[in-house]
Amino acid sequence: MLRRALAGCLALAAAGLVTAAGSAAHADIKAPNARAAAIVDQWGALIDGKNVIRTWRPSDGRYCVQIAPPIDTRDALIQLTSRTDARVLSIAYRFPSQQCDNQPNTIAVRVVGTDGRSANGGFDLYIA
16 A cells, blocks of 8 residues: 555656656657556547557546556556646556446556646646
8 A cells, every 4th residue: 555655756756756847758768667658648548558458538638548457557557747837647547447437457547637637738747
């Protein structure tokens, strides 16, 4: 349990640092140390991925990324990088999540604008 909480906190901290840095490097989908990775566009479509079953956008500013087994999203270290200016990303929930229809092994991502409201925006998701 503590491991999961720590992994979630580290992922959020990494996402915050990446967002604050401005010009962040995007995920290297084919990196050998990446257990899973996804490039998701603002409509929720998967542009490219590694060990990703599917991605979708259930509503504005809310995205779902379903990861292939044997990777377990509950103990994964996750990094998010925005592909859209003035967007802040966060991991809203890990599976099971109502946002993602309780689909197994799914990460729910929330995207907000600088005004704090839900906003659409592409992102990279990287799992080490």
